[in-house]
Amino acid sequence: MRILLPILTAILFACSPKDEREGLFGQLVERESVEIYLSSYNLDSIPSDIGQLKKAKSLYITKDSTGQWEVYPPESTIQEMTDDPPFRYVPEELTELTQLQNLGLVGLDLAKLPTDFDRLQHLDTLNLMMNKLNISNELDKLKKLENLKYLVVFGNKVDSADIAELKRANPKLEIIGGLE
Structure with a gap:
């Protein structure tokens, strides 16, 4: 019996479903407020593991945490920067985080938002600062975030x-950094 119990325990654990805490962001799955610095994970783009963070209400993702203020280029050079590679994309798994209220995708060289971005209906605040998005191409998605x-x-x-x-579609929307 002493030998049988450890064998049965091992079989039970081997057959049980994978723990949701496994994976790249496993230690963050229970948090409602999450900050991810891609450099801390040796990443240069957002992985599909982001879909694990289903309890998150606030999510901020950027390349790295330098702990210092960054100086952004003058607006005249920003248009040139948005045309230069690299271009990155947000994985569709982000749209599974339907409890998100605040989302920051900052300085990630994003060229496009996920197709089903409008699933994030609880979003109150969206920070897309310093990416490579052409907002004209993203209007349909953004207008659906009521x-x-x-x-x-x-x-x-x-x-x-x-x-x-955007303001016609959502009169209460405050747009920061646009051409008002």
Whole structure:
């Protein structure tokens, strides 16, 4: 019996489903507020493991944490920067985080938002600062975020027509860094 018990225990654990805490962000799955610095994980883009963070209400992702203030280039050079590679993308798994209220995707060289981005209906604040998004191409997704109150678009391609269209779709939306 002494030998049988450890063998049965081992079999039981081997057959049970994988622990949701495994994976790249396993230690963060229970948190409601999460900050991810990609350099801390030796990453240069957001992995699909981001979909593990289903309890997150606030999520901030950026390349690294230097602990220092960054000086951003003048607005005249930002348009040139948005055309230069590298271009990165947010994995579709991010749209599974339907409890998100605050989302920051900052300085990630993002060229496009996920197709089902409008699933994030609880979003109140969205910070897309310093990416390579063409906001005109993302308007349909952004207009469907009916609860969005604050949108930061500084450092992306944005024009006054984009801002006007977003404000028409959502009059209570405050857009920061756009051409008001």
